[in-house]
Amino acid sequence: MIKVSVLYPNTAGCKFDMGYYLEKHMPMVQQKLGSACKRMAVEEGIAGGAPGAPATYVAMGHLYFDSTDAFMSAFAPHAQAIMADIPNYTNTQPTIQISEVKM
Amino acid sequence: MIKVSVLYPNTAGCKFDMGYYLEKHMPMVQQKLGSACKRMAVEEGIAGGAPGAPATYVAMGHLYFDSTDAFMSAFAPHAQAIMADIPNYTNTQPTIQISEVKM
Numbered sequence: 001m002i003k004v005s006v007l008y009p010n011t012a013g014c015k016f017d018m019g020y021y022l023e024k025h026m027p028m029v030q031q032k033l034g035s036a037c038k039r040m041a042v043e044e045g046i047a048g049g050a051p052g053a054p055a056t057y058v059a060m061g062h063l064y065f066d067s068t069d070a071f072m073s074a075f076a077p078h079a080q081a082i083m084a085d086i087p088n089y090t091n092t093q094p095t096i097q098i099s100e101v102k103m
Numbered sequence: 104m105i106k107v108s109v110l111y112p113n114t115a116g117c118k119f120d121m122g123y124y125l126e127k128h129m130p131m132v133q134q135k136l137g138s139a140c141k142r143m144a145v146e147e148g149i150a151g152g153a154p155g156a157p158a159t160y161v162a163m164g165h166l167y168f169d170s171t172d173a174f175m176s177a178f179a180p181h182a183q184a185i186m187a188d189i190p191n192y193t194n195t196q197p198t199i200q201i202s203e204v205k206m
Contacts, residue, residue, distance in 0.1 A: 003146055007159075022205055042206035043106055046171065049199025056110075056200050068149065096152025097159050103125055103145035 001038070001101040002065050008092045010045055010058040017089040018044055018059065025085055026061065032082065036074035039064040058092065068098060104141070104204040106167050107174055111195045113148055113161040120192040121147055121162065128188055129164065135185060139177035142167040161195065171201060 008016055026040055041062040045055025065071040075082070086094070111119055129143055144165040148158025168174040178185070189197070 002149065005163075018205065026206065040206060041204070043108075043202035044205050045200055045202050046105065047201045049197075049201075055202065056198050057202075060108075060202060094152075095159050097148060098150045098152075099146035099148050099158065099160075099163065101144070102121065102147050103129065103143060 002068055002071060003099045003101050004063045004065065004071055005097045005099065006061040006063075007057045007095040007097065008059045008061075008090055009095065010055050011092060014058055014092045015090060016058045016092065020089040021059065021061070025089055028085065029063070029082055032078040033063070033074045036065055036070050037063050038066065059090075064101070071098070104167055104169060105171055105174060106165050106202045106204050108200045108202065109164040109166075110160045110198040110200065111162045111164075111193055112198065113158050114195060117161055117195045118193060119161045119195065123192040124162065124164070128192055131188065132166070132185055135181040136166070136177045139168055139173050140166050141169065162193075167204070174201070 008014070022042060026042060030037055030040060041064075043060045045057050045059060048054055048056060063071070065074070111117070125145060129145060133140055133143060144167075146163045148160050148162060151157055151159060166174070168177070
């Protein structure tokens, strides 16, 4: 199982519309990726590790697939539509990471 | 539900012993945190978002709690022992983030 994490940095002046992300963006992504996307998760940054430190990421979205190939095949045909929706909920540039689920 | 993410940066020359982390560190953490820790997850970085780009994080560990207070209460008495084990599996300095689970 692999996990695609989309990490939105908590930069100065950044905006993130969690309502739009949860109610519009992620359901659209799920609909476009179909059954290849096994699970989704979303978190909102609250705090950093040190007392009073801000969260490194204002929000994180995660998509789970059986393999990187399964992700690529499902994502490629819809990449443009999915990416084009990003400015509707944030002005940040997300960091994307593909990871293997170990536990 | 809150999620404590421990993100290990994929810096030049970094080392991360995934075997030790999965078999020794995380079970020790679960044992010390007890039932306050509802769930754990571990991922190993494979790739970044752009073709050929490296993963931003070599590994990520996640711990789930009912609240930030539940995490603080469970973690504080064992913080020193848990932190002291980090050099046994990595030479990186992790980034810690507390997030609220939204989906």
